[in-house]
Amino acid sequence: MLGLEGWVSRVGMSPELSAQIEMATAEERVDLYRAAGLWHEQVTEVLNLRRSDSTNINYQLEWATLAQTTELAPHLANNIVESMAAIETTAHIN
Numbered sequence: 478m479l480g481l482e483g484w485v486s487r488v489g490m491s492p493e494l495s496a497q498i499e500m501a502t503a504e505e506r507v508d509l510y511r512a513a514g515l516w517h518e519q520v521t522e523v524l525n526l527r528r529s530d531s532t533n534i535n536y537q538l539e540w541a542t543l544a545q546t547t548e549l550a551p552h553l554a555n556n557i558v559e560s561m562a563a564i565e566t567t568a569h570i571n
Contacts, residue, residue: 488515503529507539519543 490498494513498506503526510519523543526536 490515504535 490513494509498509501509503522507519507522507526510516510522520543523536523539526533527540530536
């Protein structure tokens with residue numbers, strides 16, 4: 478069984494970033510979240526993209542890049558998508 482322990486610190490978004498996110502595509506939101514350092518939202522967005530089209534090589538590459546550029550790499554195994562299939566995620570948090 479996969480287990481992970483940690484904490485999350487909720488931070489507010491600037492009105493400018495919030496407006497950009499509202500108008501962005503899913504792929505653009507990934508970049509916006511990355512630039513803002515909002516990794517939880519970035520992980521959620523990439524997971525949603527992968528689940529929507531698991532054969533899209535760009536989404537697979539995005540997942541690999543995310544795993545390599547975060548301290549979460551050991552926990553972001555490919556099977557996490559299947560493990561989290563029953564969990565409802567949101568595209569972003571207002």
